[in-house]
Amino acid sequence: MASPAIPQSNGTLGKIYDWIDERAGISEILHELLDEPIPGGTRYAYAFGSALLFIFALQSITGVFLAMYYVPSAEDAHKSVEYIMKEVPFGAFMRGMHHYGSSAMVIMVVLHILQIVIWGAYKQKRELLWLVGAGLLQLVLAFSLSGYLLPWDMKAYYGTVVTVGIASEVPLIGDTIKRIIIGGTEMGTITISRFFMVHVFLLPALMAGGIAAHLYLFRKAKPAGPFNMTEQEAMFRVEPFWPGQVFKDAVFSLVVFIILAYLSWTIPAPLEPKADPSQTQYVARPEWYFLFLFQLLKYFPGSTAIIGSLVIPGVVMAIITFLPFLDRSPERHPLKRPFVMLGTMGLLVAMAVLHVLAKRDDAQNFAEQLRAQEEEGIRFLKEPFEPKDISRKAVVAAAPAPEAFVKNCAVCHGEQGEGGPAGPKLIGIAKKPGRSKEEIAGLIENPAAYGASKMPPMPQVSAADRVAIADWIHTLK
């Protein structure tokens, strides 16, 4: 088969190629894949779909490798992610690529949809193609939600508490759904295991199938071409997919890759301390691209909550999904489709406004706590890695905390001295200078004298209790 995509070569290489080709039919496949005519010529505007495919491939690769170390259990999930971030060579980079890649995926999906909407490229027997695409959009969001829980840090825990809470607003069967999602009444290992299975087995399989169907339907329907040319004009300026469009796709993907790699290299993906269900001060916020939905919830208090969480997003999603059935005129030029274009712009503006309102609300009311949380996360990432000690020695050493500690100190420093947003970790503090048993006992009475001016003095703790607490803190490892 003569194909302009395949360089003709003679000699030994050519013979080897011919030998394989006769048996595997590579030329035919390459011709099918690469020589597709693009009406109106190649463009950077058509690169979003390929970029999505590229990011999905990146997410798959980094995800598979992250799974080499990640363990989906309440006991180990957080520690294994911390291990990836702090101990594994290129671990922070790998998790960064996966973390920022998820944002890139969402951004690219939106750009891809916008391009199709502006070009009117969902018209002329492309309903199935669009429907499968709408399904893929849902899958991208499901990936994001299920992946958010896996690090099992504060953010993951409380973010998922809210998501699951929304699911429980479904009338009649809400609580059943919630229990099925979290695997009982408490979020824990079963929950993580479920989310993990969905995130790394179920969704990728559905996604792969969806992508295959989407590509097949796309090739079947053929590219729509520019909206401002007649079909004859477009066919007159046809260009093959290879190499023009492939090159543009590659350049665009390279830009995406460089941005992701740069971000991963310079700003580590956030990881906060381990999920703590008893923490009352924590301000939970979703990933930035869900912030507008989060803001929407605020306007529907009490029993009307379902309007903001499920009804409005559901209706909007339904309109998007069935767009080709709602907008049936053959007209493709955006300026001649005021209804769809204004609707799209209205939706984008609404999302942007909600996002800004959410940010403003946070800046006005939660700025301090949010900053404290962020600083806590940064501090946590800088802390040297301490392996989880489950050796028999450690089990023997771990005496229960004295009563006075539980009463006076645990609120800020954690029940086992593991630390919290309001007080530093006490484990290992005995090794630091100026923290002998006597000095710790003194610090409890007069923190400022021992360089702990942020801590309130605890004169109510008796001298004997101070000694007991100091002794116990020195056993912590």
Place this chain on the structure above:
Amino acid sequence: MSELSEVDKTKRLFMALGSIIIVAGIGGALAYPLFQFAVGNALKKGGGEDEKNWIDLGPISDFEEGKPTAKKITIEVRDGWVKSSSDETVWVMKQGNEFLTFTATCPHLGCKVNWVPERNEYFCPCHNSAFDITGERKPGSASARSLDTLEYRVVDGKLQIVFQKFKNLLPTKEVFS
């Protein structure tokens, strides 16, 4: 597709090579971090423990003259993000004022050897390696060397050893970790 002009041909070649270079570049830029990530800390040297970690096996009166005795010991292992305990077995035999202390790990491929009193030998069931009571390799054994001895000392009437792992298969004893 009609005939391509010379300009078109050059342009197409540029774009084709450009695409291939970009794809190869991204692949190359990913390959190194992926490889390092996958290797992880597998080749990292242990924290340079200069100090010997002496493990107590109990009072020397526990050991009968000339009779191999199995002792379970607990060693601390670092397993990724976890520090945990693991059990190992060592064989001990008193010989007058001296002791013979062997690790139970067969030098062949790492199965565990057991003392078989009827045949008066240590025997590894995996590949039929046999060692006499002094740990000496018996002819016909799969193992290329005798049982690996462990360093010991007696402190305050207690027997102590240093537990180590050795490389498999070699005819001479070499420390693995």
